[in-house]
Amino acid sequence: MKAVQVRQWGGIDAAVVEDVERPQPAAGEVLIRVKATSINPLDWSIREGYLQEYVSLPYLLGSDVSGDIEALGEGVEGLQIGMPIYGMKGLRGGGFAEYTTMLPTELAAKPHSLSYKEAAAVPHAALTAWQSLNDIAELQTGQKILIHAAAGGVGHYAVQFAKLKGAYVIGTGSAKNEAFVRGLGADEFIDYPNVPFESVVNDMDVVFDTVGYDTTVRSCGVLKSGGTLVCIVTPPPPEVAAQHNVVVKFYGAHPDSAQLKDIAALIDAGKITPSISQVLQLDQVHEALQLSQGRHVRGKLVMSLEA
Ligand SMILES: NC(=O)c1ccc[n+]([C@@H]2O[C@H](COP(=O)([O-])OP(=O)(O)OC[C@H]3O[C@@H](n4cnc5c(N)ncnc54)[C@H](OP(=O)(O)O)[C@@H]3O)[C@@H](O)[C@H]2O)c1
Structure with a gap:
């Protein structure tokens, strides 16, 4: 074969x-x-x-x-x-x-x-988004979440899952992806190459960082005290997280049959695309x-x- x-x-x-x-x-x-x-x-x-x-x-x-x-x-x-x-x-x-x-x-x-x-x-991208938001961040209805790379493989599922949860969603992407990300349900969009996200966002309950490196470090400063940063690429230096008093969860996704079944049901109900x-x-x-x-x-x- x-x-x-x-x-x-x-x-x-x-x-x-x-x-x-x-x-x-x-x-x-x-x-x-x-x-x-x-x-x-x-x-x-x-x-x-x-x-x-x-x-x-x-x-x-x-x-x-x-x-x-x-x-x-x-x-x-x-x-x-x-x-x-x-x-x-x-x-x-x-x-x-x-x-x-x-x-x-x-x-x-x-x-x-x-x-x-x-x-x-x-499977891989949607399970990553599902586990990061539901199991790791424990995202709640009404919370404010910043999702980096909202147009990407993981990000485009994360935006949809977060909206289903009833969260207020801000997504980052470049201008060509604004209509796409808003179409997924994002409440706000940040054109990251032109607008530094920390200049327009603060007091987030959760940041879901699918970009890593500098983005991870800068993300610590836009969370409220005690807020949660879920990162799947790189963790920030511990001293930066401590300085902003944020909870860092560096995460690796795993296969999960029951979650795939739940996601399939949402897809078949027209709630996730x-x-x-x-x-x-x-x-x-x-x-x-x-x-x-x-x-x-x-x-x-x-x-x-x-x-
Ligand atoms: N830990 C884990 O379990 C796990 C699981 C899955 C993925 N990952 C990692 O997570 C990352 C994302 O995965 P993915 O599948 O979503 O990747 P992807 O589909 O390749 O992501 C592409 C998207 O990233 C956006 N992007 C690039 N640089 C950006 C920046 N500085 N700010 C905001 N958006 C940016 C692009 O939007 P524009 O074109 O608009 O810039 C593009 O839509 C990868 O590094 C991957 O290895 C980790």
Whole structure:
């Protein structure tokens, strides 16, 4: 089968579409015929070797999966061959492939209202936003939240989840994304290349920082005392957080079948909508990863494994 393999850490050429052996589901796993996948910054971060502490070579890239269950490993209950699913593999990788094995805890039934391509745009980014806002920030109705990179893969779900929660949402993005972010439900938009966010925002209950570095540090100053900064890229220096008396939660998302089921229900009820900026084919993986690494994709980039 075709899969995207990394044999040595590096730049764009380090991710190679190769013929590899089709995996077999071990006990407790299922085999998925992958129909579509999507790009996450995690994919090129792994390829570059930034996560060598957690993964080893050779490595099959790809966290997101949508497709059909092709076979069941020994002992798997409650899932059927042929069932359309979507899911997140995270650091386990292997989603950029015609077949991959998954644990039942990594997947749920695909939202009925979405195509496979649309469903592939959901798991990793939406679970990150869901867990960051609900489990980590414990965002409450009526709270004010600043969401950085509101037009991005994670950000565009975060805006929608925060509005569903009844929060007051301020999103950052560049001017070309203002209509998009407001269309997701944001109450205010900050054109960050032209307006420093700290010049127009203060007293936030929560900041969800999906940008990192300087943005993380500056975010500490726009929270109210005791406010919560959830960061998923870099944590701020502890002394900066202490100076502003803010609670910092540096977070890494994980697969969660029950949450995927809840998100699918919201999607099927028309309350959450994935946005896809482009669909590419698996053999365009270099172009797809390069686009993502440019850091200005709106919504999600999907790769199809169907003709
Ligand atoms: N810890 C975890 O579990 C976890 C999980 C998922 C993602 N992440 C990390 O979170 C980050 C975001 O992921 P993603 O999938 O959302 O990325 P993404 O889709 O590639 O984000 C692209 C978006 O970022 C915006 N952007 C770029 N620089 C910005 C800035 N300085 N201020 C505001 N917006 C900016 C762009 O908007 P404009 O074009 O308008 O600039 C674009 O829409 C990545 O670094 C990723 O590795 C971590």
